[in-house]
Amino acid sequence: MSLEGRVAIVTGASKGIGLEIVKLLLHKGVKVAGWSRTDNDVTDPNYLFISVDVSDPESVAHAYNQTTEMLGEDVDILVNNAGVGHYGMMDEMPFEQWKQMFDVNVHGIYFVSNAVIPKMKELDRGHIINIGSIAGKNPVKGMVGYSGTKHAVTGISHSMFMELRDFGIKVTCIYPGSVNTNFFDDIESVTANENMMRPQDVASSVVHCLETHPNYLPVDFEVRPLRPKPTK
Template sequence: MKLENKIAVVTGVSRGIGLAAVHALLEQGAKVAGWGRTNPDVQHEHFEFVECDVRRADSVQMAYKHTVEHFGGHISVLINNAGLGRSATLEDQDLEEWHLMFDTNVHGLFYCTRLVVPGMKEMGEGHIINISSIAGTTGIEQMSAYCATKHAVRGISHSLYKEVRDYGVKVTCIYPGSVQTNFFDNIDSVTVNDNMMRPEDIASTIVHCLESHANYHHVDIEVRPLMPKGRKQV
């Protein structure tokens, strides 16, 4: 897909992968709507911040309406990036945090995706990119709730791509390992460090997928830091 003048939506845009994706898309000439609760410092004529809480279907509906009216057309790209994680054993998992993770990581993705699919099918073109995690392919101790949400993202992605592929619409699920973002702010056992991947690395992968040939479909992409504990000494 040629991204120039295409309408793209990125959720969770205040920082991290979402913000990096916004900058990468703008560099390719896309018109970008950033859906989120905090307005990022992005000054660009083709960027529109739309206040949105993806946990609420009505908020997503209003964001969608504003976006198509502001840019005047169907959305060609949706990057479901909004997400969060909390650490706890299953037996100690706080109920409110359990629901917070599912409302954000799973229900939010559903609310956003269901609105853009009809327009993409009508155009015969579109690309939905879901940011899952390594936690979406394996279990992680003291992260059972988060893993459950990211496994759900994987399941949704695999089912949806089979539903829309014959309409010319792509669905890609990306599974990053550790990235230098605020995700770890609430996880005491992990400290952000330079051995993690950079948000702009994930953004470059996103752009690569979006710009691929119309009949070339990235279904699953797993990315990890090469040396997560630093370079070994010989």
């Protein structure tokens, strides 16, 4: 299905997977609102950057109003990509880091999705893509907080797809394995490397799901690097 002329919101659009999603959607002729704390280097007449904190409902409401004023009210694509991760054992992690992960990774999906769903129901169409993680299916030692949030994203996504399918709204959860981004900058035990997936390939999976036939609903989409460790 052609994406030309559609209107999308992409959260966490400043770098990594989110930035590549923005670029690919613009290439497909989509009008894109990039929501993130910081701007990126995208210059395109169909691109609108909005500074937003997805964990703050007032910030989200303001960003949604700006988006509809500038790009039109028919927002029918949402990519919930904003996320944060901290490494730490359960009894060692500061509460501030624990809370931040739940505020952004879980509550952010709640606030942003609630902003767009009413109009999507009115349009009788839409596609919400939640960027989960392999950590949302398989627990990871030392990532108890992050794994907890991504398990929540899995459950939320599954319930959302069941609630919204009768309104013509698709909900897809994508589960990437390790991706070569700055996500690992603050995690001492892991260093980003070329054996990880490229963020642009994860972005291509997002667009693939968006381009599916109107009556075809991809629910779970798991992607992993072929050789996650260097071969000898």
